[in-house]
Amino acid sequence: MKIKIVGDIITVRGFGFAGIDGVVVQTAQEAKEAIRSMLTDEDVGLILVAQGIANKLGGEFDAYRFRKHLPLIMSVEDSTGEKAAEDIMAVVQKSLGLKL
Numbered sequence: 001m002k003i004k005i006v007g008d009i010i011t012v013r014g015f016g017f018a019g020i021d022g023v024v025v026q027t028a029q030e031a032k033e034a035i036r037s038m039l040t041d042e043d044v045g046l047i048l049v050a051q052g053i054a055n056k057l058g059g060e061f062d063a064y065r066f067r068k069h070l071p072l073i074m075s076v077e078d079s080t081g082e083k084a085a086e087d088i089m090a091v092v093q094k095s096l097g098l099k100l
Contacts, residue, residue, distance in 0.1 A: 001070075002043045006034045007050025010079035015048070022048075028056040035064060035073070044071045050078035 005015045005022035012022035023034040031053045038044050047064075054061045054075040064073045 001045025002041075003046045003048065004038050004041075004044050004071075005048040005050070005076070006031055006038070007048075007053050007076075008079055011050040011076075014079065020048070025053060028053075028058075028060075031057055032060065039064075039071065047071050047073045048076045049073060051075045052078045052080055 003020050005012055005020050006025055007015075007022065008026070009024045012024045015022055023030075023038075025031045025034055031049070035047060035049070038047050049057075049061065057064075061073075061075070065075075067073070
């Protein structure tokens, strides 16, 4: 399974150094289109979204995040240093309805 990232240019390039492909976006609409495209790729298991972009998406990001099937979607700290709201264990638990 692949990991993808959606975010600003610095965040996407930074994750690129770790071998994670991504899409650079600036607006909420661009982010929605990128995420929807990634959701249709059966090889993608995790979509990371830079926190600044997740904030722009608002409630729609929460709807993506709490879907009950793969890929999982979570926010990560972005190049501005804005911290993600929750950790990966919390996302997995809420998304899959499990307690680990």
